[in-house]
Amino acid sequence: MQICNHSIDKYQSKLVALGQKDELTDIANRRFFMSSIKQLAQKEQSNYFILTLDLDHFKKLNDQYGHAVGDQALINVANTINTIIPNGSLLARLGGEEFAILLYSDTRDHAIAISNNIRVAIAEHSITTSKGEKVNCTTSIGISPLTLDFSASMQLSDKALYQAKEKGRNCVVFLNNIPVQAENNEYKN
Template structure:
């Protein structure tokens, strides 16, 4: 990375490491990245202001390497992993007197927060020089983009893309039975036509919230599009899935939606199908559930109908 390389070169060319008590610290404090200098025995001799601003720790906090690892990596499993990588990079830097490739790790700061930093190490003469670059915002942005790509904006549920990704993963390899429910809101067009699209959005949000309260962790509820929703029930056979579907149907029917003029009573129709590893995949399972949903509609709506096993 150019930033790390330029910083390392400056130590060598300007001889800053020869004077850690005079002019050099004033220069090093101007760097916009965290910097730490250790001797060959891994005792920390110096940290710059950006290091302290980044992590909250000063020189006295990290003087001893073992204590530093325990403080900033409180999870022992993660600590062991990071330490193994560090020891490998230190060995490489010591043998070749060069910088190692940057790698990322999550550090516990003094205020209890976690930050993701990119870490570089280089041996310069009788010293190890460490550079820390904060990449937390980049990770946060990537996480937010990932969330948006998998979330329905109106209801906050998983979207169709997320539903198919999770469902396809659940269909792979040796696994438990998987039941799939699909449902939509009865006479939803009439809601939009009679009360307006804002009221229609309110109905979608209310139905999503009602169903989410009933479902357990690990059961995926998604808005597939328009007024259609899908549910993945891993480990549920047909009988268990039918019981869940009935609970959902009753809960929606019994919970009027408080619109501006008057409460609106709505119902949902639900179709379901169960797979025991003999189907052609998620698309085939969804098709069976959709056909069962249409059967529930034909039977008069506000119904639960399941495909034959």
């Protein structure tokens, strides 16, 4: 009976992990990310920002080099971001080439600086194809503060991401939902 219970517990742990992690990148998945920001928004959210990242021209990379290279790019991006984000932050793959970060940061400027560090690190990291070609990716990043209305915070971060893409990609855009001090800042080196 004890062996059977141990097997059931082990199986349940695997099911929980499968429900929370992205299989390819081994980071949190969309479901776990949304659940986490919802819980955090109901508590203390003043030191958190939502970053939405999208790899620029990823379809072209997949079409030109194949899905194996595309998959490796996604894995490398996840690993690169995990080396940069501070403790207390959460990285997730929302789907396809889109990622999100629940970033723990004391200030807006620090969140922007971390976002730019991520952007630069991704652009500098290359993947070597089976033919020996070096392939680089860039990313566009949208940032917004996490508020009690986590859904609106996600929408604002997504809007900032699309503004980054409209501005030429490979940049960071911060949007704040405070109407009196409406902020729209682009940051690119």
